[in-house]
Amino acid sequence: MRTRSVAARAAVVVSAASALLTLAQPAQAATNPYTPEGVCGSGYRVVDSRPLEHRTLSNTGGRVYLLYNSSNGYNCAVTIKGVAVGKQTGTEVTLLVRTSGDNSTRYSNGGDFKYYAGPVRARAAGKCVEVFGHTFSTTSSNSYYAIIPWGHCG
Structure with missing residues (x-):
């Protein structure tokens, strides 16, 4: 008959409990390595942002x-994903x-x-702008959307 020491049995129990706790923990969301300044380039500074909401x-x-960029009068818009990061899903920025008047490009x-x-x-010095952004999670039924309304007319 084989017997285990109390210490050996305790080590097995601790190891099994640790494995169960690891499995029970929710998966960490992937962090997006990109920043809006990095995507738009040198000289661009964030003037507004909104969360993409379901x-x-x-x-x-x-x-979004x-x-x-105050040195060249250009605006830049980008949608940075927070869901399905690293997976190809429908994502857009406008x-x-x-x-003039109600006309826009x-x-x-x-x-x-x-x-x-x-x-x-787009060059937009002295003109008002509006920005739309959206993305999907890995299921096409979960769409996230945001609007930065007309403004920033400087």
């Missing part, structure tokens, strides 16, 4: 950003620049991206 879920799907970038959509850039 209509019923409490988590956010990332953020509006940046401005920058509207008011030209649209600049967009969309497709199946792993980390972000954009950058889209």
